[in-house]
Amino acid sequence: MQADLSPLIAATAQWLTCAYPSGGGALASALCEVQARQAVTVAAWLRYPTRMDAALVGMAGPGGSGRLDWITGADGADARDADEHAWRSWVDEVVASWAACLLTDAELAGRAVAALAGNSHTGGTPAGFRRLLTPDEADRRAAALLRHPDLTAPVAELHHSQLMDRLQPGQALIA
Template sequence: MLADLSPLIAATTQWLTRAYPASGGALAAALCEVQARQAVTVAAWLRYPTAMDAALVGMAGPGGCARLDWITGAGEHDDADEDAVAWRTWVDEVVTSWAACLLADPELAAEAVGALHGGGHAGGLPLEFRRLLAPDAGDRAAAALLRHPDLLAPVADLHHGQLLDRLTPGQALIA
C-alpha cells in the first residue's frame, strides 16, 4: 500500500500554481511554488494524519480537479495527451481548499502548523514552514495571486468549515 502523500502533494501544488501563477520570472515561480507546496503539505498532513489514511487515499485516489477547474474557470487542458494530464487525477479538492485557506489566513496557517506537532508524517523531524508562516516581501510579491484572499475565496470556501472542525473539533458549528 502507498502510505506516501507525495503524488497528491505534487499534483495539488501544481494545480494551485497553475490556477494562481507567480508574478515575475523564474525566481518568483520558484518562490510561489514553495509557498504552495508548504500550504499543501500542511493541509495534506491534516487531512490524512495517519499512514493508514495516506494508504487509503493512495488506493482510492483523491478525486481530481474537475470541480476546482469549473469553480475557478480554469482553461481547458489537452486531453489528447493523457500523460500530460494524468497528474490532474491526483489533485485533492479538500486539500486544495484547505491550502487556499492557509495561504489566505496567516493566523489559521499558524494554528494548522501547530496542530501537526506530534503527528506521524514528520517522523519526529522539526517542522519549519517559514514561507507559509512568515513570507517576506519577495515571497508576497511572487505569490500575489496565490495569497489574495478574494481570489482564493471560491476555492477556500469549499471546505473551510471542515478545516476549522479539524483544528478545533466541535467549534466550527459555534463560529
C-alpha cells in the same frame, strides 16, 4: 500499498501554482511553488493524519481536479491534453481548499502547523514551514495571486468549515 502523500502533495501544489501563477520570473515562480507546497503539505497531513489514511488515499485516489478546474474556469483548457495532464487525477480538492485557506490567513496557518505536533508525518519543526508562516516581501510578491483572499475565495470556501472543525481544540490528530 503507498503510505506516502508525495504524489498528492506534488499534484495539488502544481494545480495551485497553475491556477494562481506567479507574475515574475524563474525565482518568483520557485518561491510561489515553495509556498504552495508548504501549504499543501500541512493541509495533506491534517487531512490524512495517519499512515493508514495516506495508504487508503493512495489506493483509492484523491478525486482529481475536475471541480476545482470548473470553479476557476480552467475546465475546458486541458481536456484535449488529458494524457499530458494525468497528474490532475492526483489533485485533492479538500487539500487544495485547505491550502488556499492557510495561504490567505496567517493565524490559521499557525494553528494548522501547531496542530501537526506529534503527527505521524512530522519529524521536523515549524521552521520547515517558514515561507508559509512568515513570508517575507519577496515571498508575498511572488505569490500575490496565490495569497490573495478574494481571488482564492471560491476554492478556499469549498471546505473551510471542515478545516475549522479539524482545528477545534480537543480535535487531536491521531498519530
